[in-house]
Structure formats: structure tokens, C-alpha cells
Amino acid sequence: xxxxxxxxxxxxxxxxxxxxxxxxxxxxxxxxxxxxxxxxxxxxxxxxxxxxxxxxxxxxxxxxxxxxxxxxxxxxxxxxxxxxxxxxxxxxxxxxxxxxxxxxxxxxxxxxxxxxxxxxxxxxxxxxxxxxxxxxxxxxxxxxxxxxxxxxxxxxxxxxxxxxxxxxxxxxxxxxxxxxxxxxxxxxxxxxxxxxxxxxxxxxxxxxxxxxxxxxxxxxxxxxxxxxxxxxxxxxxxxxxxxxxxxxxxxxxxxxxxxxxxxxxxxxxxxxxxxxxxxxxxxxxxxxxxxxxxxxxxxxxxxxxxxxxxxxxxxxxxxxxxxxxxxxxxxxxxxxxxxxxxxxxxxxxxxxxxxxxxxxxxxxxxxxxxxxxxxxxxxxxxxxxxxxxxxxxxxxxxxxxxxxxxxxxxxxxxxxxxxxxxxxxxxxxxxxxxxxxxxxxxxxxxxxxxxxxxxxxxxxxxxxxxxxxxxxxxxxxxxxxxxxxxxxxxxxxxxxxxxxxxxxxxxxxxxxxxxxxxxxxxxxxxxxxxxxxxxxxxxxxxxxxxxxxxxxxxxxxxxxx
RNA sequence: GCACUCGUAGCUUAAUAGGAUAAAGCGUCGGCUUGCGGAGCCGAAGACUGUGAGUUCGAUUCUCACCGGGUGCACCA
Numbered sequence: 001x002x003x004x005x006x007x008x009x010x011x012x013x014x015x016x017x018x019x020x021x022x023x024x025x026x027x028x029x030x031x032x033x034x035x036x037x038x039x040x041x042x043x044x045x046x047x048x049x050x051x052x053x054x055x056x057x058x059x060x061x062x063x064x065x066x067x068x069x070x071x072x073x074x075x076x077x078x079x080x081x082x083x084x085x086x087x088x089x090x091x092x093x094x095x096x097x098x099x100x101x102x103x104x105x106x107x108x109x110x111x112x113x114x115x116x117x118x119x120x121x122x123x124x125x126x127x128x129x130x131x132x133x134x135x136x137x138x139x140x141x142x143x144x145x146x147x148x149x150x151x152x153x154x155x156x157x158x159x160x161x162x163x164x165x166x167x168x169x170x171x172x173x174x175x176x177x178x179x180x181x182x183x184x185x186x187x188x189x190x191x192x193x194x195x196x197x198x199x200x201x202x203x204x205x206x207x208x209x210x211x212x213x214x215x216x217x218x219x220x221x222x223x224x225x226x227x228x229x230x231x232x233x234x235x236x237x238x239x240x241x242x243x244x245x246x247x248x249x250x251x252x253x254x255x256x257x258x259x260x261x262x263x264x265x266x267x268x269x270x271x272x273x274x275x276x277x278x279x280x281x282x283x284x285x286x287x288x289x290x291x292x293x294x295x296x297x298x299x300x301x302x303x304x305x306x307x308x309x310x311x312x313x314x315x316x317x318x319x320x321x322x323x324x325x326x327x328x329x330x331x332x333x334x335x336x337x338x339x340x341x342x343x344x345x346x347x348x349x350x351x352x353x354x355x356x357x358x359x360x361x362x363x364x365x366x367x368x369x370x371x372x373x374x375x376x377x378x379x380x381x382x383x384x385x386x387x388x389x390x391x392x393x394x395x396x397x398x399x400x401x402x403x404x405x406x407x408x409x410x411x412x413x414x415x416x417x418x419x420x421x422x423x424x425x426x427x428x429x430x431x432x433x434x435x436x437x438x439x440x441x442x443x444x445x446x447x448x449x450x451x452x453x454x455x456x457x458x459x460x461x462x463x464x465x466x467x468x469x470x471x472x473x474x475x476x477x478x479x480x481x482x483x484x485x486x487x488x489x490x491x492x493x494x495x496x497x498x499x500x501x502x503x504x505x506x507x508x509x510x511x512x513x514x515x516x517x518x519x520x521x522x523x524x525x526x527x528x529x530x531x532x533x534x535x536x537x538x539x540x541x542x543x544x545x546x547x548x549x550x551x552x553x554x555x556x557x558x559x560x561x
Numbered sequence: 562g563c564a565c566u567c568g569u570a571g572c573u574u575a576a577u578a579g580g581a582u583a584a585a586g587c588g589u590c591g592g593c594u595u596g597c598g599g600a601g602c603c604g605a606a607g608a609c610u611g612u613g614a615g616u617u618c619g620a621u622u623c624u625c626a627c628c629g630g631g632u633g634c635a636c637c638a
Contacts, residue, residue, distance in 0.1 A: 019578065023580095025581075025582080032580095076581080119638095158638060161637070166637090208636080253638085277635075279636055286564090288635080291636055293636090295635095295636065327566070327632065328632055328633065329638080330632080331632095331634065357566090357631090390600065423575090424573090424575095428567075436572090436587090440600070441586085441587085443585065447586095450601080451601090454601085458598085507575095508575065508584095521597080522602040523602085523603095539597090561600085
């Protein structure tokens with residue numbers, strides 16, 4: 001539909017690059033464009049007059065006439081398009097036949113996208129700080145997959161670096177048995193180290209020495225490290241299971257241990273690095289230099305990320321690599337991307353850093369180093385608990401078996417947290433507040449889930465008393481029309497959200513749709529009402545689109561709740 | 562100090578290839594159920610979009626300055 005309008009417009013104006021927008025106000029049509037104003041300005045014409053001329057041409061276009069019920073030119077020079085009811089209704093049919101594929105496409109066919117997300121640090125508890133990367137990253141994977149891209153999700157675990165030196169030092173100097181250390185113990189050791197090192201900076205030399213040993217494959221260091229990694233991974237695995245998150249790969253940083261030398265050699269060959277204060281660095285124009293090798297010869301995060309890019313390009317030939325990593329690493333990624341470009345590995349647009357805002361306290365950052373993090377698991381548990389409480393209070397859940405209620409509590413609790421995160425634009429910081437996190441009403445996952453359950457229930461009841469679907473359709477009333485028009489937008493919203501790396505656009509849309517449905521529901525009788533066949537179709541389509549949307553966000557929608 | 566980033570109703574947010582009357586949720590106030598799920602629906606009050614300039618027919622969106630918060634700037638990741 002959109003393409004036909006664009007085609008008609010470019011025939012009528014001779015302009016190739018036309019942007020169609022979706023107006024906020026329903027009175028402004030399904031699509032609108034400002035192209036007449038842009039051209040009028042260039043040609044020194046009167047915008048509204050020119051817009052009217054374009055509309056006159058468009059009205060003679062037979063292809064457009066088939067899909068549009070009205071085209072109008074409006075002050076100061078907008079052109080608005082209204083889709084015909086017939087087209088909208090046939091779209092409704094498409095929803096109920098395509099079901100969970102409605103909104104999908106093959107536009108990404110043949111292209112691979114790598115998404116680097118979650119990436120927690122080994123030996124630290126899975127904190128709330130990693131929620132954003134994990135949830136947004138997973139959703140981006142879902143979205144790209146839905147649009148036909150081949151997606152490679154990679155959890156770039158922080159399992160290498162001087163931080164392990166600190167732990168190795170702690171464990172060996174205190175004569176601890178690594179096998180017996182839980183993740184809480186490990187984090188505590190890490191925090192303690194940082195505290196002690198504040199007073200005793202030479203402790204860092206010890207840590208670096210131990211990391212150096214690890215890189216040199218010294219057996220004691222290696223053994224302890226392996227134990228720590230194992231402990232952490234099983235802990236993370238548990239969290240991912242609760243969250244319903246999975247990866248295609250979990251190549252941590254250590255995976256690139258034997259791949260860094262190649263990158264270093266290439267940089268040296270191309271003379272991009274130089275010695276500085278005993279270390280080896282890469283310099284840039286306009287931004288500070290990055291350390292390729294430390295003064296003791298050990299590698300850094302920068303070195304590893306370069307090796308990672310090289311590996312990913314060689315292994316998967318992606319058209320795009322998306323890093324869903326916090327904004328505090330902006331400079332780092334600018335350095336890494338700039339280097340990759342200097343090396344000629346990429347042209348420029350392939351590497352994208354989606355720098356999400358921080359989850360922080362009102363008065364500052366949560367620092368793991370200082371042990372101020374909040375355990376994600378605690379938050380999830382609390383949320384499920386609150387979900388359960390609401391369910392038990394509601395009488396619609398009566399009759400559900402206990403096991404079923406538990407499942408719903410999970411979907412609601414986890415869904416609420418995920419939705420809370422996803423509904424914020426990725427770039428905005430989130431102030432952590434226990435009360436604000438557990439939103440179970442208004443613009444929230446439970447509201448959408450509830451609406452889906454409602455549609456399910458209506459459809460189920462309707463089936464019982466055989467509907468004659470062929471009843472003569474009357475002209476759509478306002479609420480029906482609004483709903484059909486909103487339903488038709490879903491595929492475009494998905495593309496928009498993907499292109500802008502913004503799952504929050506899907507949240508906005510789903511909430512809008514659910515509100516429109518609930519409004520419709522409150523005003524009109526569905527079962528045994530007029531237009532029953534159509535209204536049931538609307539009900540089914542709404543449920544279907546809401547469910548597809550939530551699935552793309554990584555949120556479950558229970559049949560009943 | 563330099564760089565990046567954010568500043569929108571009391572609170573939490575939405576809206577940017579510049580668009581039409583700045584959109585919601587929470588909270589407050591007032592309504593809706595002898596009918597399909599009230600975790601719902603309708604309505605009201607509440608905003609000179611941090612400040613001041615500039616570009617434009619048009620600015621929350623672009624530019625500049627200032628104020629305020631956040632983050633980052635060499636051997637953490």
C-alpha cells in the first residue's frame with residue numbers, strides 16, 4: 001500500500017525521494033507527505049496551490065483509486081491519504097491467515113546481522129545493570145530475524161583481563177580453594193581488592209602480574225580461572241533461563257586469546273601503532289589514543305575487541321554488527337571502530353554501537369567495583385511475587401490450577417520488568433526505583449497480556465454459539481475503523497523499530513492498539529452484536545498482533561490470566 | 562579542563578531524515594457494570610519542551626552560547 005502511494009507520488013511530482021509519514025491525528029489520514037512543500041520551496045511556488053495540483057493528478061491515477069478512499073491537500077501544503085475500507089478489510093483477512101507471521105517479511109534475506117549483547121563479566125553477580133543489554137539485544141535479534149535477516153547473537157562474556165588478576169591474587173595470597181567459592185564470594189573478593197588497592201596501589205602490580213601469568217598459560221592461574229568461569233556460567237545460565245534469553249554463541253573475550261596476535265601484527269605492519277610510556281598505543285584524530293598493549297606486554301579490552309571484529313567478519317561476513325553495550329563505553333567503541341576503518345576492514349556503517357543509558361541510583365552510578373550493584377535475580381523474584389499477588393486477588397484467575405497460576409505469575413512478573421525496560425528509549429538513563437519497576441497497569445506488559453486474554457476469552461465464548469460469519473457487513477463505525485487502520489500499521493512499525501534499533505516503538509504501538517481495542521470493546525457488543533462476524537475478526541486480529549508484538553519483545557502472553 | 566550525552570505536566574516517560582492542536586502512564590478529582598474478563602472504559606485539571614539567541618513558512622527535533630544532571634578521558638572492562 002505504502003509503495004503504491006509512493007509510486008503514484010513520484011509519478012505525479014517527478015521526485016524520487018519521498019518520505020511518507022504516519023500522522024498522529026486520525027483526521028490526517030493513514031499516510032501523509034510534505035513533499036509538495038519541499039518542491040514548492042525549490043521551485044518558488046505556493047505550497048498549497050502546488051499540493052492541490054499534485055492531488056488533482058493523483059486522483060486520476062487508477063492504481064491509487066483502487067486502494068485509497070480520499071486524497072486531500074491541506075494547509076500549509078500537506079497531502080493526506082486515506083485508505084479505503086475495502087483495502088483495510090482485506091488486510092484484516094491477511095492477519096487472521098498469516099497469524100504469527102503477520103508483520104514478518106523477507107527484506108533482510110541474504111544479509112547477516114551480528115548482535116553482541118548481554119555480555120556480563122565473569123566472577124560478578126548478574127546485576128540489574130546488565131538487564132538493558134540483555135533485553136534490548138534479545139529483542140533486536142528477534143526483530144531482525146522476523147524481517148528475514150540471518151541473525152547471530154553472541155554473548156561477549158567478560159572472561160579475560162586484569163580483573164582476573166585481582167581474583168587470582170586474592171585467591172592465591174589467601175590460600176583459598178576456588179572450587180568452594182560462590183559467585184557472591186568472588187564478587188566480595190573483587191570488591192575487597194578494589195578497596196584495599198585504593199590505599200595500596202601497588203596491589204595492582206600484583207593483579208597485573210597474575211593476569212600476565214594467565215596469558216602466559218601458567219597452570220595454577222589457568223586452573224583457577226577455569227573454575228571461576230564454570231561457576232559464573234552456571235549462575236548466568238540460570239538467570240537466562242528465567243529471562244527466556246538465549247544465544248547462538250557465547251564466545252567470551254578469552255576466545256580471542258589466540259587471535260589477538262594477528263590483529264596486533266596487522267596494526268604494526270600498517271604502522272598504526274606507536275610506543276608511548278612503555279605501552280603501545282593507537283592514536284586518532286580528535287579522540288584520545290587507545291592502548292593496544294600495556295607496558296608489561298599484556299593485552300587490553302581494545303586489543304580483544306579488534307580481534308573480535310576480525311573474527312566476526314571472517315566467520316559470518318555480516319552486513320552489520322550491532323553492539324548493545326552501555327553508553328559509558330562510547331569512547332572505547334569509537335576507538336575500536338576507527339581502528340577497524342583505518343585497517344580497511346570496514347567501510348564505516350557496518351559497526352553500530354547501541355549505547356544504552358545507565359540504570360543508576362538517584363545520586364549516581366552503581367559501581368560493581370564498590371559492591372553497590374543490585375542483583376537482577378532479586379528484582380525478578382520480587383516482580384514475580386507481585387504478579388502472583390495480583391493474580392490471586394483477581395477473581396478471573398479462580399479455577400486456574402496452581403501450576404497454571406505460577407506460569408502466569410512468571411509471565412506477568414518477568415514481562416513487566418522486560419516491558420519496563422523496553423518501553424524506554426535505549427538512550428535514556430533509568431533511575432532505579434523499586435516501586436516504579438513493577439508496573440502492572442497502564443502502559444505495561446500486564447495490560448497488554450490482559451487484553452490478549454480478553455480476546456481469547458471472547459473468541460472462545462463465540463465459538464460455542466456458531467456465528468454466521470456471512471452477515472451483511474454494515475459500514476464500519478468509528479471505533480471499528482480506527483482499529484482496522486491501527487492493525488494495518490503493524491508491519492511498518494516493525495520495520496521502523498528495527499531500523500532505529502528501538503523496540504520502544506513497538507511498545508508505543510502495542511499500547512495504542514490495546515487502548516483502541518478496549519475502548520471499542522467497552523462501547524460495542526461483540527458477541528451477538530451487529531457486525532458480529534467483523535467484530536470477531538477484529539478481536540482475533542487484535543489478539544494476534546498484540547501477541548506477535550510481545551513475542552518480538554521477548555514477552556510471553558498467557559492464554560488466560 | 563576537554564569530549565560525549567541528557568534536560569518535555571507534580572512524578573515516570575513518548576514523539577527527531579524539521580511538520581499540522583506536544584502524546585501517554587502514574588498520581589489527583591469526577592463518572593461507567595441487572596450484558597462478551599473492572600488487571601478495564603470515559604471525562605477533567607495539569608507543559609511558554611532548562612534559559613537566551615539564530616536558521617526556517619514551520620523547531621521538542623538543526624546551529625551557537627549559557628545553566629543543570631550524567632558518563633568518559635592510559636595500562637578496569
